[in-house]
Amino acid sequence: MVLLSFLTQFAVGTNLLAQVPLVNSFALHGRAAATLDDFIASESPIALQGILNNIGSAGSNAVGVALGLVVASPTKENPDYFDTWTRDSALTFKALVDAFIAGNTNLRSLIDDYVYAQAQLQALPNPSGDLSDGQGLGEPKFEVDGSAFTAPWGRPQRDGPALRATAIIAYSRWLISNGQTSFVTAVTWPIIANDLSFIGQYWNWTTYDLWEETLGSSFFTTAVQHRALVEGNALAGQIGKVCVACGQAPQVLCFLGSYWDGNHIAGNQNEDNQRSRKDLNTILGIIHTFDPSAAHCDDTTFQPCSDNALANHKVVSDSFRTVYSINAGIPKGSGVGIGRYLEDTYQGGNPWYLGTMAAAEQLYDALYQWNKIGSLEVSPTSLAFFQDFSPTVATGTYSIDTTTYTTLTSAIKAYADSYMALIQKYTPADGSLAEQFSRNDGTPLSAKDLTWSYAAFLTAVAARDGVVPASWNEPSGNTPPSVCAGSTATGTYVAPTATAPLPPCTAQTTVAITFNVADTTTSGENVFISGNITALGNWNTANAVALSAVDYQAEYPRWFVTIKLAAGTTFAYKYVNEGVDGSFTYEGGANREYVVQGTCATEVQIHDRFQT
Ligand SMILES: *[C@@H]1O[C@H](CO)[C@@H](O)[C@H](O)[C@H]1NC(C)=O
């Protein structure tokens, strides 16, 4: 079911995925020459598919991965990301839950798989501990078969349970409003309750940060912990439960405020290193705790349009202007490649796709909020941010009907788009998103097909389209006590019982595989598929299988054919062009490989591009 014609979902409703046309337009050559809108339209299905490919057990890049687990990337060496991280998985599934709620109903069974897989991981003893006192929940990553990862690592990482709670709470709220409260009570709440207990008990303990390098306190971790406690409390109330841990929320919020250092947010405190503290983790914390229902641009929770969050956006993004050659000469107020922090050397210490898109997403969120509120405020704190767009702007509140509002917001929209234009520029022709792009020339680097990069693309584009996530009750959860204090609530932890794989299905013995290849051809040419199995002609072009061009369009030059293959078949294949003179030419590059998975899916779509 997972991979079953997800493209059909693009026809549904006004949702995230409906923003792209039914027929997507792969820009095969000259991606950079297309407009940003064209790029986004062609990249959106690629990004969604990039995520699905990395999820077990049916994903094409997830061979051997257990049901519902997400690999960070298929790259197995330098760096080895073929493991499942609680953080990356939760951020990915939050994006999928939002897409599901917005109308992509195909994603439902995958979300259920995720829920059950996480229930099992919660109960698994690991090097961080086990569930008896909750410490095992701080384990950052697991093997792809769902067993514990036992090598040394930066552990614990205390953002994972919060992000997981947020993803499953979003799903649970949908379930409740669709009459399925009993499923929430029996299946999702026990998982959420463990994660909330963990936060309430350990929020004031040190943690490795999201980059797995710094032991201390991380803004991102504290921000997502606060959010989870607030929305967890609301969910508990909806189903008649009490969340003792959630009573810690005001103190967590108080601590969150202490990251503000006067002109930007300190990415870390209590830490064991001497970095500048200008850190992408702040912008990520801001976008992942955005609440579109907030009535004003709340500084307390660092809402994207708040003075502090805007000032921080400028400080953090400006910090990258001088460290990367590819940013040289780009004026302030125009997007640049954004990395993790300026002193970063990991895998060369380059800009990250997800960082650059997060910088755009915060601005899209702010624009959404100003438009909803009907005004924007330029304060002494945010003045420098706004001066990049209007050097003479004065502090004050500008209502939506003023010229200043229009001038500033259109310039900020262009600024946000300029970050996305860099993504367009540095995305290779096949649309794949790696982890980083070279600080010198923009070449994709480090892990390929990074799940989080694809998820970041989906959330940035949704924000750009004004498709915002559900509220997490920010307006009701933002009163910190007058004096901050370290505190804790001892949690209760119960192994979730509903651990059976879902949904019941028969593993298929035969799967109908549709090979789609984008190949710009001229009249009279044909496209075939050839491979090392009988069904593909055993590499004999005389027995190769012809593809159909009935759906061929200039924007998406689609050739396709559906072939039924037995589960377990491992094969190599290539596409072959038949010229007007009848000669056959194999596409370039290495042989493609595929393993037919015997899962619930009866049909699978493969999307390739003809390699020249
Ligand atoms: C614990 O909370 C107190 C009060 O907010 C804060 O000063 C301290 O830095 C926190 N420590 C950790 C490790 O979170």
Ligand SMILES: *[C@@H]1O[C@H](CO)[C@@H](O)[C@H](O)[C@H]1NC(C)=O
């Ligand atoms: C076809 O190629 C795949 C991938 O290289 C290989 O694993 C498989 O054994 C081959 N099958 C046959 C029948 O040669």
